[in-house]
Amino acid sequence: GDSVTQMEGPVTLSEEACLTINCTYTATGYPSLFWYVQYPGEGLQLLLKATKADDKGSNKGFEATYRKETTSFHLEKGSVQVSDSAVYFCALSGYGGTSYGKLTFGQGTILTVHP
Amino acid sequence: DGGITQSPKYLFRKEGQNVTLSCEQNLNHDAMYWYRQDPGQGLRLIYYSQIVNDFQKGDIAEGYSVSREKKESFPLTVTSAQKNPTAFYLCAAQEPITDTQYFGPGTRLTVL
Numbered sequence: 001g002d003s004v005t006q007m008e009g010p011v012t013l014s015e016e017a018c019l020t021i022n023c024t025y026t027a028t029g030y031p032s033l034f035w036y037v038q039y040p041g042e043g044l045q046l047l048l049k050a051t052k053a054d055d056k057g058s059n060k061g062f063e064a065t066y067r068k069e070t071t072s073f074h075l076e077k078g079s080v081q082v083s084d085s086a087v088y089f090c091a092l093s094g095y096g097g098t099s100y101g102k103l104t105f106g107q108g109t110i111l112t113v114h115p
Numbered sequence: 116d117g118g119i120t121q122s123p124k125y126l127f128r129k130e131g132q133n134v135t136l137s138c139e140q141n142l143n144h145d146a147m148y149w150y151r152q153d154p155g156q157g158l159r160l161i162y163y164s165q166i167v168n169d170f171q172k173g174d175i176a177e178g179y180s181v182s183r184e185k186k187e188s189f190p191l192t193v194t195s196a197q198k199n200p201t202a203f204y205l206c207a208a209q210e211p212i213t214d215t216q217y218f219g220p221g222t223r224l225t226v227l
Contacts (some may be wrong), residue, residue, distance in 0.1 A: 032214050043119075043205055043218035044158075051213065089157065093214035101146060101165070101214055107157040 002027045006090050006106035009071045013059070013080055013113050021075040022078075023090035031092040033057075033066050033073040034103070038087045047088070073091075080113045118142065119219035121206050125222045128193070128200070136191045136207035136222045146209035147189040148216065151175060151202045158205065164189055191223065201226045 007022040025033070032051045036044040045060060047058030053068035062077045090106040119140045122187050128134045140147065146165045150158040160173030164183040176199025183189055193200045207216040 001208070034215070036218075041221075041223075043121075043220045044207075044216075046215055049213070049215060101209065102160065102163065103148075103214070103216055105158045108155075 002031070002094055002104040004090050004092055004104050004106040006088075006109050008107075008109070009113060010110035013111070015082055015113055016079045017113075019075070019077040019080045019084075021088055021090075023063070023073045023106060025073065025090075025092050025104075025112070027071075027092055027094070027104075028105065032083065033064070034091040034093070035062070035064055035073070035075050036089040036091060036105075038089065038108070040086075044089060079086060080111075082113045082115055085111055085113045094105050109110050119206060119208055119217055121204075121219035121222050124220065126222055128224065128226050130226055131195045133192055133194050134224065136193070136204055136206075136224070138189045138219060139187055140193065140208040140217075140219075141187065142208050142210070142217060143184065143186070144208040144210055144217075146164075146211070147183070148207045148209065149173075149179075149181065149189070149191045150205045150207070151217075152205060152221075153202050161191065197205060200224055 003026045034049045035047040037047045039046045048059040050057040050066035056065045064075045087108045089108045091103045094102045122137045148163045156185040162181040164170035180192045205221045206219045209216045
């Protein structure tokens with residue numbers, strides 16, 4: 001079945017450092033890929049998405065490129081801020097059969113940014 | 116203001132009691148989902164509904180029940196059969212074509 005693997009956290013960075021959170025996936029067909037962010041005590045918010053190979057999703061300085069050849073969707077940001085501290089989830093939407101439309105989530109990566 | 120609302124934000128239940136969590140959406144999406152999140156964990160799918168009057172079990176449906184009588188509403192009942200119900204519960208509605216899911220703020224259930 002479909003699966004998503006994220007790099008294990010927690011990740012701790014200083015403000016203005018570069019961020020990369022790795023995400024790889026296993027899926028049949030052509031899933032859409034997502035990054036969600038969760039702040040403490042809140043629900044998940046969509047950060048960015050990509051619906052086909054080579055698409056780049058971007059939002060709030062974050063970027064991720066849909067790489068079908070490496071089945072990856074790594075999240076990057078050039079300069080993080082304290083306000084970026086949160087849990088980040090990579091997800092894919094099922095493409096065929098009983099998985100169709102359902103999201104499969106990674107385990108989440110905790111990011112802490114210090115001043 | 117469009118979106119997903121969940122109530123209550125915090126819920127306390129005694130062992131042996133059933134409790135119902137509310138989820139309402141005004142996004143006009145057909146598909147809705149319920150997830151459970153445990154501390155430091157990812158999301159696990161409890162139930163989902165792709166259309167009114169129809170719903171399907173997810174990966175951890177035992178001890179839970181749902182109904183979908185209206186497009187806007189997808190309540191989740193946590194029954195006394197659920198062995199370990201203390202968790203954070205998230206509801207989502209899904210946009211067709213893009214499959215983007217939009218989440219509510221969650222309900223934190225604690226069993227005393």
